Amino acid sequence: MKTNGTLDEWIQNVGKLAQGNSRLVLAISAAFATLLLKPCKRENFGIHFVGGSSEGKTTALYVAASVFGSRQYLKPWRSTDNGLELVAAAHSDMLLVLDEIGQMDSRKLGDTVYMLANGSGKIRSTASCEMRRVATWHIGTLSTGEVDLETHMAEANKKMMAGQAIRLLSIPAKPALENSGLLEKLHGFNSYNELAQYLKEATEKYFGAPMKAFVEALIVEGKQIDNLFRVALEESQAKHLPVNAIGQDFRVFGIFFTIGFAGEFATKRGITGWPAGESLETAVAEFTRWLQRKGGAGNQEEKKQLELLRCFFQKHQHSKFLSINEYDDVTDSKIVNESIGYKKETSMGTIFYAYPERFREAIKREIPANVDDLLKMAADLNILERKDKNHLTKIVRFKTKVTRMLVFNSRVLADDDFLEEPPK
Ligand SMILES: Nc1ncnc2c1ncn2[C@@H]1O[C@H](COP(=O)(O)OP(=O)(O)OP(=O)(O)O)[C@@H](O)[C@H]1O
Ligand SMILES: [Mg+2]
Known part of the structure; x- marks a missing residue:
């Protein structure tokens, strides 16, 4: 790969100006991180800077790209998914720099994000019906746009999946609301405009040497890098990940950690x-x-769904559940139309007994959720009391009848933070 200028020139004119400019530190470190993906067995990643026009997004891409090449290293999102497949394959073990997500066909964006992150192209057959070799790659993608993935996909009425969101992580271009843009520290320049201009010109003159130096350092490190990385990751996870972190939190932490680790490796x-x-x-x-x-x-x-369930009970507790006393006598003076079941005040708070079918119908009308999944979640969180693992209902013995019901305990109304607890 072509380089221009020495490493020292790049450091003086680009690297040093990144100090204190968190987005530039992140962007350059992400560029280095792509060289660690294969030796440290890390998954592909994508970072997407989102912000309004003239916030410095493309400038940050020039800076990151300069680790590998000149400004021509940048690629537009405006491309077909097949075109991007070729571009990704050509950038294996390197940074893929994609500007302006808004120009990508919003109908294809979700699949393209999966394709870039999953590291392999489509299976195709040759004219003689043999399977062609599938292109594969290890890449980190650095992207920009005035909109995030979710918003752009919504233009084509597509819903962003959680898996897509973590494969292309949206980060505001502005490090803080009060900033005018992506750059925070002027380093003696008179304005952000001047600094951005300087960086644009410097990255045209000095590029490629950092990548070369990083690869040389990696060769010296040899196979130990994998071990070094793993130990540092585990330590950092223990320090920074909350106790209730779930799979996607671990994955995203792993991505940011890889970027930070690569930056530290280069700095040292x-x-x-x-x-x-x-x-x-x-x-x-x-x-x-x-x-x-x-x-x-x-x-x-899960939190959102359970919040909706709680709202459902808060809204209907007086209108759709008949009050019963300790002797199971209905104590409501007026009979509630379309009642779903009963409620009983106990020393443990209000218990709700719902007829399964009536409950399902009512929920379906009001909550955009799969009722079975919702009930399983409630059971896992010990809000729905069940007979055993195989049943969501419980046999309830009222004075006058024995019937199978959904039994929700008082936590379903709780305004406390039970939703913060990890599922048991
Ligand atoms: N704090 C800031 N950091 C970076 N750029 C800023 C800042 N404040 C103002 N700017 C202006 O933004 C310009 C950055 O241009 P750049 O092309 O990088 O922006 P962009 O975010 O990619 O815009 P667009 O979305 O229109 O492509 C600078 O020349 C500068 O005039
Ligand atoms: Mg731009």
Whole structure:
């Protein structure tokens, strides 16, 4: 790959200016991280800077790209999925830099994100019906756009899956709301415009040397890198991941950690121009912000569904459940039309008994959820009391009848943070 200028020139004119500019530190470190994917057995990753026009997104891409090549290294999202497959294969073990997600066909975006992250192209057959070799790649993608993945996919009425969101992680281009754009530290320049302009010109003159130096350092490190990485990852997970972290939290932490680790590896070998510690601190801080935007550790979909279930009970507790006393006598003065079941005040709070079919119908009308999944979740969280693992209902012996019902305990109304607990 063609390089221009020395490593020292790149550090003086690009790397040093990234110091204190968290997005640039992240972008350059992400570029280095792509060289670690294969030796450290890490999955492909994607980072997407989202922000309004003229916030410095493309400038950050130039800076990241300069680890590998000139400004021509940038590729547009505006391409067919087949075209991007070729581009991805050609960038294996390197950074893929894609500008302007808005130009990608929104109908194809979701599948393309999966394709880039999963690291292999489509299976095709040759004219003689033999299977062609499938292209494969290890890449990290750095992307920009004025919209995030979810918004762009929604234009084609497509719903973003959680799996897609973690394969192309959206990060606001502006590190803080009050900033005018992506750059935070002026390094003696008079304006962000001047600094951005300088970086654009510098990355046209100095590029490629950091990648070369990083690869040389990796060769010196040899096979130990894998072990070094794993030990550091485990330590960092123990320090920074909340106890209720679930699979996707671990994966996203792993991505940010790989980026931070790559930055530290480069810094220690004099390849970046910013102090030791800054890469990892920046990456971990970004993970923490990602977690906050998601609403904390744990399964957000589950939290949302259970929140809806709680609202359902709050709304209908007086209108669709008949009050019964300890002798199971109905104590409501008026008989409730279309009642779903009964409620009983106990020392443990209100218990709700719902007729399964009536409950299912009512829920279906009001909550966009799979009722079985919702009930299983409630059971896993010990909100729905069940007979055993194979049943969601319980046999209830009322004074005048014995019947199978869905029994919700008082936690279904709880305003406390039971939804924060990890499922048992
Ligand atoms: N804090 C800031 N950081 C970076 N750029 C800024 C900042 N404040 C203002 N700018 C302006 O934004 C310009 C960055 O241009 P760049 O092409 O990188 O933006 P962009 O976010 O890619 O825009 P677009 O979405 O239109 O492509 C700079 O030339 C500068 O004038
Ligand atoms: Mg741009």
